Amino acid sequence: MGFPTINLACTGANIVRLRKAAGLTAHDLQTVFGFNSPQAIYKWQNGTALPTVGNLIVLAALLQQHFFNLKDLFIYRFLTEVRRCILLAIAFGR
Secondary structure, eight states, X not given: OOOOOOOHHHHHHHHHHHHHHTTOOHHHHHHHHTOSSTHHHXXXXXXXXXXXXXXXXXHHHHTTOOGGGGGTTHHHHXXXXXXXXXXXXXXXXX
């Protein structure tokens, strides 16, 4: 069984597209998130890192998007699989 994956490059491109559509700069996002530098934002946009789930929820709100739009539903599939694994671990006492 293959595990769902998140396409980092597509996710980054979506973040850039939606950020620009919202009229925001990377520095605007840096300020909102309270980061000392915009490096994390650039990493998200370049597809070298993903926002944490908490930051992703804030980002979706800022960009006026449904949470799942940013991840092309891959995050939903991933979280569903994680939930399934956790429930199995609980059921089998691991």
